[in-house]
Amino acid sequence: MRVDLFDFVLPAERIALRPAEPRDSAHMLVVGAQGMADARVSDLPGLLRAGDMLVFNDTRVIPAQLEGMRGEARIGATLHKREGPRRWRAFIRNAKRLREGDVIDFGAGVSATASARAADGSFALDFAGDEPVELLLERAGRMPLPPYIAARRAADARDAEDYQTMFAREAGAVAAPTAALHFTPGLTDALATAGIATATLTLHVGAGTFLPVKVDDTDDHAMHAEWGRIDAATADRLNAVRAAGGRLIAVGTTSLRLIESAAGEDGIIRPFEGDTAIFITPGYRFRGIDGLMTNFHLPRSTLFMLVSALMGLDRMQAAYAHAIGSGYRFYSYGDASLLLP
Template identity: 80%
Template sequence: MRVDLFDFELPPERIALRPADPRDAARLLLLDGARTEDRTVRDLPALLRQGDCLVFNDTRVIPAQLEGRRGEARIGATLHKREGPRAWRAFVRNAKRLRDGDRIDFGEGVEAQAGERGADGSWQLTFAGDEPVELLLERAGRMPLPPYIAARRAADAADAADYQTMFAREAGAVAAPTAALHFTPALMAALAEAGIGHETLTLHVGAGTFLPVKAEDTADHAMHAEWGRIDAATAERLNQVRARGGRVIAVGTTSLRTIESAAGADGRIAAWEGDTAIFITPGYTFRGIDGLLTNFHLPRSTLFMLVSALMRLDRMKAAYAYAIENGYRFYSYGDASLLLP
C-alpha cells in the first residue's frame, strides 16, 4: 500500500508533553464497531465484559540515552537492541566522526567500543569492563524520551517515574509500552471487581518504533526486530479466556505484536520467545487478539498502519480527525483509544 495513504495533519499543540494526573484520568475514545464515544480510561470496567482479559507488557525502560566523546568529537547514542552480554545496537548522533574500533567515553567510568555499522545506519557498541551494562547505564545514561517530546523539552526527574508503567519488571526496553501508562492500582482493582482479568508478557521495545517510514510503499519498509517472550502458562490461560467466550484485549501495540507473533493460523496462542519484526498493515488477519487499547500514533507510522489494519483505514482517519478536533492529546503521554472491531 502507498505510505501516503496513512498521512494526516496533526497540530503541534496536540502532542502531550506530560501525562495525565492521575494517570487513569486520561480521556479515552471508544471505537466499538461503528459506535464512537468520548469516555475516560476510568470507564474501562464498564466498557469491557466480564470474562475479558487485558494483556500488558511488563518490560522496563532502561536509561538508554548516552552522551559521550571520541577525542574532541561529541557523540550521542541511543541503544535500541541488545546483541550480547555487553553489546548493544545503537543509533548514533554525529556518526560521521566515528570509525569501527573507536572508543567512546560516556563519563562516569563508562566506555564503549564501536563495532560494525549496519545497513540501517546503526552501530554496534560493546561496553568495556566487567560490571553489568545495566549498572553502567544507571550511572551514565538517561531516560530516552521519544523524539517528539525531547525536541520540545529536556528529560527531567519526573520522567523517571512517568515513563514507566506500573507493570514494569523486565529491564530492556528503550521506549515505554505507553498504553499501559494509563493504569493505576485503583483501576486494576476496579477491573478485577468487574470480572476482567489480566496477564503479562514481555516485549523489549526498541527505538526503531519511532523511526519514520521512508519508503513510498509499505512493501518496501523493513521493520526493526525486537525481542519478546510469552510463557506456556500465560499462553494457555489466554486460550482458555477465548474458549470461555471472553475477549483478549491487548494493552498497547507491543502486547498485540507479541501475541500475534505467538499465535497460529488457528488462533491458538503458543509459548514463544525470540525476535519479531512483524509488520501489520491493512489486509492482515488478526489471530490472537479481539481488541486493542492504544494511544494516538504518528502520521505515516507503522503503528497507525497497525490500528488501520484492525479497524479499517477510513474508520481510523475519521476517528483521528475527530480526536484532533475535540482536543485529544497524542502520542506517548497522550490520551487513549479502545478499539473493538
Template identity: 80%
Template sequence: MRVDLFDFELPPERIALRPVRPRDSARMLVVEGGAAPFADRRVSDLPSLLRAGDVLVFNDTRVIPAQLEGRRGEASIGATLHKRIDLRRWQAFVRNAKRLKPGDRIDFPQGVTAIAEERHADGSFTLAFGGEEPVEVLLERAGTMPLPPYIAGKRPTDAQDREDYQTMFAREDGAVAAPTAALHFTPELLAALAEAGIASETLTLHVGAGTFLPVKAEDTEAHAMHSEWGRIDAATADRLNAARAAGGRVIAVGTTSLRLLESAAGEDKVIRPFEGDTAIFITPGYRFRAIDGLMTNFHLPKSTLFMLVSALMGLERMQAAYAHAIANEYRFYSYGDSSLLIP
C-alpha cells in the same frame, strides 16, 4: 499500500509533553466496528466498557536509561541503545555517526566507555561496553530516559520522566521505549477491573528505538521493520486460549502486546509459547489471530503503528476517529490520551 494514504495533519499543540494525573484520568476514545458513533470516555471507565471474562494483556518490559551522550576525541557522539546482543554488547543508533568508525572508543560520563565494533547497513553500530559491571548498572549511572523525539525536541528530559515514562507493570529490564498504553493504569483501576471479572496477563516485549523511526519508503512493502525480542510463557498462553474458548475477549494493552500475541499465534488462532525476535509488520489486509481488541494511544502520521490500527479497524474508520480526536482536543502520542478499539 502507499504510505501517503496514512498521512494526516496534526496540530503541534496536540502533542502531550507531560502525562495527566492521576494516570487513569486520561481521556479515552472508544471506537467500535461498523458505523457505531464514537464515545468520549475516560480510562477509569474501562471496567464498565469491558465484559466479565475479558482479559487485558500488558507488557511488563521496563525502560532502561538507554540514551547516552559522549565524546570520541573532540567529536560529540550521541547513542540510543535499542537492542541487546549479549551481556556487554548492544546495537545503537548513533548521532554524528560520520565521526565514528569501527574500533573507535567513546567516552561517556561517570567513567563509562564503549568500543564501536561494527557499523550496520542501517547506520547503527554495535557498541561493546568496557568493565565488568552489567551494562544496565552503567546506564543507571550515565544514561538518561530515551524520550521520543517529538517530546525530547521540545523540552529536556528530567528526573520526573524516570517515573512518568515507566508503567506500573515494569519489571523486565530491556526496553528503550515505554509500552505507553499501559502508562494509564493504576493499582486502583486494576482492582476495579478485577472486581468486574476482567482478568490481567503479562508478556514481555523489549520495545526498541526502531519504533520511533519514520517510514521512508513510498510503499509499505518496501519498509523493513526492526526486530524486537519478546517472550510469552506456556502458562500465560494456556490461560489466554482458555479465556477465548470460554467466550472472553483478549484485549491487547498497547501495540507492543498486540504484535507479540500475533507473532505467537498460528493460523488456527491458538496462542503458543514464544521466545525470540519478531519483526512483524501489520498493515491493512492482515487477518488477526490472537486479539479481539486493542487499547492504544494516538500515533504519528505515516507510522507503522497508525498502519496497525488501520489494519484492525479499517483505514477510513481510523481516519475519522483521528479527525474526531483532533477536533475534540485529545492529547496525542506517548504521554497523551488513549483509545479503545473493538472491531
C-alpha cells in the same frame, strides 16, 4: 499500500509533553461497531465484559540515551537492541565522526567500543569492564524520551517515573509500552472486581518504533526486530479466555504484535521466545487478539498502519479527525483509544 494514505495533519499543540494526572483520568476514544464515543480511561471496567482479559507488556525502560566523546567529537547513542551480554546495537548521532574500533567515553567510568556498522547507520557498542551494563547505564544514561517530546523539552527527574508503567518489571526496553501508562492500582482493582482478568508478557520495545517510514509503499519498509517472550503458562491462560468466550484485549501495540507473532493460523497462542519483526498493515488477518487499547500515533507511522489494519483505514482516519477536533492529546504521554472491531 501507498504510505501517503496513512497521512494526516496534527497540530503541534495536540502533542502531550506530560501525562495526565492522575493517570487514569486521561480521555479515551472508544471505537467499535456502533461508532465512536468519548470516555475516560477510568471508565474501562464498564466498557469491557466479565470474562475479558487485558494483556500488558511488563518490559521496563532502561536509561538508554548516552552522551559521550570520541576524542574531540561529541557522540550521542541511543541503545535499541541487546545483542550480547555486553553488546548493544545503537543509533548514533554524529555517526560521521565514528569509525569501527573507536572508543566512546560516556563519563562516570563508562566507555564502549564501536563495531559492526550496519546499513542503517547503527553501530554495535561493546561496553568495557565487568559491571553489568544495566549498572553502567544507571550511572551514565538518561531516560530515552521519544523524539517528538525530546525536541521540545529535556528529560528531567519526573520522567524517570512518568515514563514507566506500573507493570514494568523486565529491564530491556528503550521506549515505554505507553498505553499501559494510563493504569493505576485503583483501576486494576476495579477491573478485577468487574470480572476482567489481566496477564503480562514481555516485549523489549526498541527505538526502531520511532523510525519514520521513508518509503512510498509499505511493501518496501523493513521493520526492526524486537525481542519478546510469552511463557507456556501465560499462553495457556490467554487461550483459556478465548475458549470460554472472553475477549483478549491487548494493551498497547507491543502486546498485540507479540501475541500475533505467537498465534498460529488456528488462533492458538503458543509459547514464544525470540525476535519478532512483524509488520501489520491493512489486509492482515488478526489471529490472537480481539481488541486493542492504544494511544494516538504519528501520521504515516507503522503503528497507525496497525490500527488501520484492525479497524479499517477510513474509520481510523475519521476517529483521528474526531480526536484532533475534540482536543485529545497525542503520542506517548497523550490520551487513549479503545478499539473493538
